[in-house]
Amino acid sequence: MEQLTAEFGGSRRTGTGVGPVLEKFQDVTRIAVLRGGGLGDLVFALPAISALKAAYPDASVTLLGTPVHQALLAATTSPVDEVCILPFAEGVRPGQENADELEVFLDDMRGQGFDLAVQLHGGGRYSNPFLLRLGARHTVGTRTADAASLERTVPYLYYQHEPLRALEVAGLAGAFPVDLEARLAPAPGLARPAVAMDDGGAAPLVVVHPGATDPRRRWPAGRFAELAAACAADGLRVVVVGDGSEQGLAAEIAEQAASAHVRSLAGDLDMGGLVALLASADVVVGNDSGPRHLAQALGVPTVGIFWAGNVINAAALGRSLHRIHASWVTACLSCGIDVTQVGWTAPRCPHNDSLVADVAVRDVYEDVRSLAATELPEGDA
Secondary structure, eight states: OHHHHTTTTTTEEESSSSSEEEEOOOOEEEEEEOOSSOHHHHHHHHHHHHHHHHSSSSSSSEEEEHHHHHHHHSEOOOOOOEEOOOOBTTBBSSOOOOOOHHHHHHHHHTTTTOOOOEEETTTSTTTHHHHHHHHHEEEEEEEEEETOOOEEEEOOOSEEEHHHHHHHHHHTTTTTOOOOOOOOOOOOOOOOOOOOOOOTTOOOOEEEEEEOOSGGGOOHHHHHHHHHHHHHOOOEEEEEEEOOGGGGHHHHHHHHTTTTTTETTTTTHHHHHHHHHHHOOEEEEESSSHHHHHHHTTTOOEEEEEHHHHHHHSSSSSSSSSSEEEEOOBOOOOTTTTTTTTTBBBBOOOOOSSSSTTHHHHHHHHHHHHHOOOOOOOTOO
16 A cells, blocks of 8 residues: 555545546546547547546546547537647647647646646656646646656556556546446437448448558458458448548459449548448448447447457457457568567567458458347447
8 A cells, every 4th residue: 555655646545446546636627638649549538538527527628639539529429528639749749840839739728727637648758748738736647667757647558458548547536437438429410421322221231441540450451342242242231431541442442342232431421420320330340440449439339350469458348249350460471570569669660561461251251240130229229
C-alpha cells in the first residue's frame, strides 16, 4: 500500500476497477480529455470517458481530439459534451506545427478553467507536457520512464488492451468502469444510405473494410475479393467501404469478386453515412482498423483479421458477436527483424509485407456465415 500511495500522488485506494480506483477530486465541473489519432483511438477512449462522466455527472467533458473525432461524435450519441480540435503539435497531432497557433490554442484552453485533465494519448513523452500546459487543477494519465510526471500516473506498457488502459487511467481520477468497451448509437434522424442491389435489400448485408493505417495489418486484397465472392455466391450483399485513399483498393476487390452483389462505396460516404451503413449491416469484416472498431461500438457483429500483437491491444473482448482470426507471424518476411518490437522499442524496418496474409479465407467466411444467421437480442441491433 505504501508503494501505491507514492505512485499515485498520496491518495489512498477506495475500490477496485481495472486498476486501483482512487479518491475522486473535489469540485470538478470541467474535464478535458486528450486523445488524438483516428477513429479507433477515440473508440478505445470512450469507456474511460463514460466512466469519468458517471463519476462526475455534473461535469462537462471536452475532448481534445481531431476532425475525424468531431465528425464521428456529431453522427452518434456519446458521453462527450464538446470537441476542441487539437492544433498540429509534435507527438500529439502530426502535421506542420505553427507556434503561434499552438499558443493561441493553449491560451484558450487555460481560459476554460479545467478542473481535471486526463491524458489518454500514449506514453506521455509529448502528451504529458502538452497536458500540463492546459493549466488544469488536477492531471492524470499514463507515463513512460522518460515522460513528465502528472499528479497521478500509471506506467505505460505497450502491450495492454487499449480500452482497459484508458479505464485504468480513469480509475486514477476515482472513476469506476461503466462499460469495458465502447457503446455508441447513431444520432437521431441519421439517414441510412441506400444500397441498391438486385435483391431489393432482402438479403443480409456484409460490410467489408480492407484498409488499415499500417499496411502490414492489411489482409491481401485478393483474400478480401475471394471472401466477397463467396459471400455473394451464398446470397449475401457485400459493400466495400473506405476513405478516399482506399478507393483503388476497394475497387480492385469489387472487380475481382465479379458479382452484382458486391459493390464499392469507398470515398462516397461522409461520417454520418458510414455510421448509418455500419449500423444497418448484419456483419462487418475488417482488419484492425477504425471502421471495424466503430462497428463493434455500434453493436454490430464483426469478424476481425488481426496480427497477434494487435489482438492484445485492440481486439474485441467477447466472442459471441465478434470473431478474431489472428496471425502469429513474429518476424518480417523480407528481412527477418522481430516485428514484436518494431515501432516500439526498436526502429521499424522499411518493409510493408502483410503480417496477416496467412489467415485463411475459408475460416473468415465460416464466421461471416454464422454471424449473418445470428439473431441479435432485442435492442442490440
